[in-house]
Amino acid sequence: MKLDPITLEILSRKMVAITDEVYFTVQRTARSSFVNEVADFAVAFLDVKGDVFAYPPSASFNFLMDTNFYSTIEAVPDLVPGDIIITNDPYTSNGLSTHLPDVHLIQPYFDGDRLIGYGWAFIHSLDFGGAVSGSVSAINTEIFQEGLRIPPMKLMKAGKFNEELLTLIRLNTRVPDVTIADFKAMMGALEIGNRRLQEIVARYGTDTMVQATQDIQDYTADRAREVFRRIPDGSYDFWDYLDDDVVSGIPLRVRLRLEVNDGQVLLDLTGTDPLSDSSFNLASLGRRMYWLSFRLTGFLTTFDPLIPRNAGFYRHIEVKNQPGCVFDARGHTAVGMRHSAPFRLFDCVSGAILKANPEMMTAAMGGSMATFQFAETDAHGQLKVEVVEPLRSGMGAIRGRDGVDARDNSVNNMRNRPAELVERELGLRVLNYDINPDSGGPGQWRGGVGQALTVELVGENGGEILISGLERSRMAPWGFEGGRPGALVAAIINEGRADERPVTKGLPLNLARGDTVTLRMPGGGGFGDPLMRDEQAVLHDAEQGFISVAGAARDYGVVIIDGAVDAEATATLRARPHLAPALFAFGAQRDAWEAVFDDATMLEINRRLYLLPQPRRYGVRRAFFDAVVPGISHDTMTPLDRLIGDVAAARLRLRHALDTILSEAGLPGRAVA
Structure with a gap:
């Protein structure tokens, strides 16, 4: 039976306050600068199913609640008090970790013999082995080059360290003392969380506390859906690009179709480019997870700032992932730069919501x-x-x-x-x-x-x-x-x-x-x-150093002389003919690229590439783009409009490449105009 609203509010606030205590304990006792200064870490409380029910308001990351914790928990059976699970491997943890420097600890919490939840903490380690210091390199081609992989296993067994594992970790990090010290900071903080939850259990009872972990998520889910209902129902397409994947100069496209229906949201990633041969891939393993949903996390907290932060945020979000795309790394694919493509998905969600309602994004x-x-x-x-x-x-x-x-x-x-x-x-x-x-x-x-x-x-x-x-x-x-x-x-x-x-x-x-x-x-x-910007706002920006005096004239049509706006010169400059403003302004390089590779063309190219076995796709894709834009696979620096040059000639090369390279690869298909 659901708790009454007053009891639920009290328990929710108590549990959130405890997570803040756990959070600051990690930050103040860890040794690495990634944790104690930069704050690249997080903590949370999980319910018995492995879903977040309490998350610290002080955390530097707001979106890690949409994480698959349960697969890691399930992989380590027979947990007892004093156990702590550790993992950093994206594949064996089924996406809990997303690259190897992110080390996760999970501690089960018990009331007697009854499991009542879990404490979780992660840090970004300064170094966890691999080919380069810091363990993240763009040109790695497989995860074996990226560092030490730890599948879900016990770091602590009934209160005692797994010494063999610690020895292995020490031998595979360039900063062993700092790394182990950070582990101990997390462990101490998780135990503080355990003791504080025991105090709640002692006062309110186990059944009440466990019920609260479920009720607060249900409450959040209802509030989240109300926010999503503000987005007009419909289907909205948007796409954006990584500049390249380092091993080639070919832009990597992320494509989104956002579908909204009465507060139910679908992120359809069909049409996104295939896996890269470098480390710009994400191991979502077919699941919705935080690197795919995180723009919507910020959307929810913007339009409902007081919404309780827990896994209920995501109950009305679905993700449709294109198998074999950069968001669907499998096997031994490198994933060190896994955050880059999601950043472009972030902007795709922004663009799609702007199409739905320009007031909301x-x-x-x-x-x-x-x-x-x-x-x-x-x-x-x-x-x-x-x-x-x-x-x-x-x-x-x-x-x-x-x-x-x-x-x-x-x-x-x-x-x-x-x-x-x-x-x-x-x-x-x-x-x-x-x-x-x-x-x-x-x-x-x-x-x-x-x-x-x-x-x-x-x-x-x-x-x-x-x-x-x-x-x-x-x-x-x-x-x-x-x-x-x-x-x-x-x-x-x-x-x-x-x-x-x-x-x-x-x-x-x-x-x-x-x-x-x-x-x-x-x-x-x-x-x-920009010609509609208030002249005094432009002057203020110039005084504060946000724009230059030359930029004020060039970009805003505001002439500043001796620290003041020249009204007559400004009026003359702003009255000059100029192009009608575009709905979206993408810049010269993207405009040149899409004059050749428009949406319909890219969908057709990828449709054919996805018919190939995954190991062949990248090589065929690279040869194809080299034929259309000569030299692009080896050039990450030259601006795209200069590389493309004559758009009409590039479109002719495009049609030829479709008929030769992709067709010779066994991929006949529809012609592209």
Whole structure:
């Protein structure tokens, strides 16, 4: 029988408060910078079925509630008090972990002999083995290259460490002491959660507490459906792109059909590109999971800020995954960069909801979440692996409000590392840590600007950098209703010197003392015609450094002289003829790409590719795009509009390639105009 509303409210708030205590215990006792400074970790309480019923409001991630915990629990039978399960393997955990640095612990909670739930915690480890320091490399082709894999098993057995497993872990991480210390921080925090839940059981009884774990999820599910009912019923298509997958320069397309019916939501990913030969794949294993649903998590918490956070969020969401696509990694496929394609799905959901109701969503986020890691050998010969900064882009604008600057909390609220700590702990000097001017998409409401960082290597031995997540280097963060795209990401070694060169995302690079690394993050897309932006708002942006004086004239038609708006010159500039605003502004490179590879063409190409056995698809796809855009499989830097050149000639090559390369692969099909 369901609990009365007052008792349910009291218990819900008590359990959520405990999760916050557990959360801060992990953060304050862990040793790695990923946890105690950046906050790349999470905790939760799970019910007896493995669903989240309480989640900490202070967590940097809001979307990890949509996770398959039960497969991991089921894989380790005969749990007793004092046991703790550990895993980091996406495949044997059936998607609990999504890449190997994410290490998960689950502790069963008992009242006597009766199971009453579980405590869960995860951290992003600084290093868990593999080919590169930090364990994440874009060019890995199979998961065996990515680090130590731990299937669901017991780290603690009835209160005693599994010493053989700990020995194995120590031998397979570059920072063993920090790694084990982080495990102990999670274990201590989970035990605190256990004791606090026992206090609730002692006061309210086991049956009442267990019933509350179910009732609160039912309550959340009902509230979530009411929010989804605000989206008009219908079917809405949208697609977006990764710039490339590093091992080729071919854009990787994510396609979504959003279907809404009386608060029931379907995310149909049919038509998304096949698996990559690099690590830009996600092991969802055919399930709905947080990397697929996380845009809707933010949607729910925006329109119902007080909704209790638990697995009930997702009861009315269904995902239809294309078998063999980048969201459906199987077997031994590499998955280290598993977050990149979901970021484009995130923007696809935004675009689809904008089509449904322009009042309910922002233009594209900056869409780049660059994690800058650094490895060096100190004076004592000891290897150190640390995160420098989790760089962030700006948020997209929404009707009536500018995007948030230098922060994208629609994805997560991971924290920055203070420059003083970076300089104290690493052989780096921070030369610049600021906002990136003119990076926000111009609009009546401006897209938020991204961050900017420049560091210099000052250690005697130099070091190795690895920056993952450098997306939006070609496909700009799009604007809406006349708003323009945000700026592209830039990552440069030794900017302004003779040996200046770009950084390739997700690849390690050895640098010497005196070398510099500059990162300029993209801004969010603008919303509305920038010529409609209030002149004083443009002046304020220029005074604050969000835009330059030149940008004010170029993008907004506002002339600023000696710190004031020149009204006459501004009126003249704004009166000049200009193109009618587009509903979506995608930028020159995407426009050129889609002039050749439009939606119908891409659906036909993928329809044929998916008829091939999975091992053949990538090679045939690569040969096909090389025939249409010569050299693209080896070029990740040249802008797409320059690579394509003559669109009409490229369309002729496209028809020829369809008739030759795909047909010779045994894939005849419909002609493309």
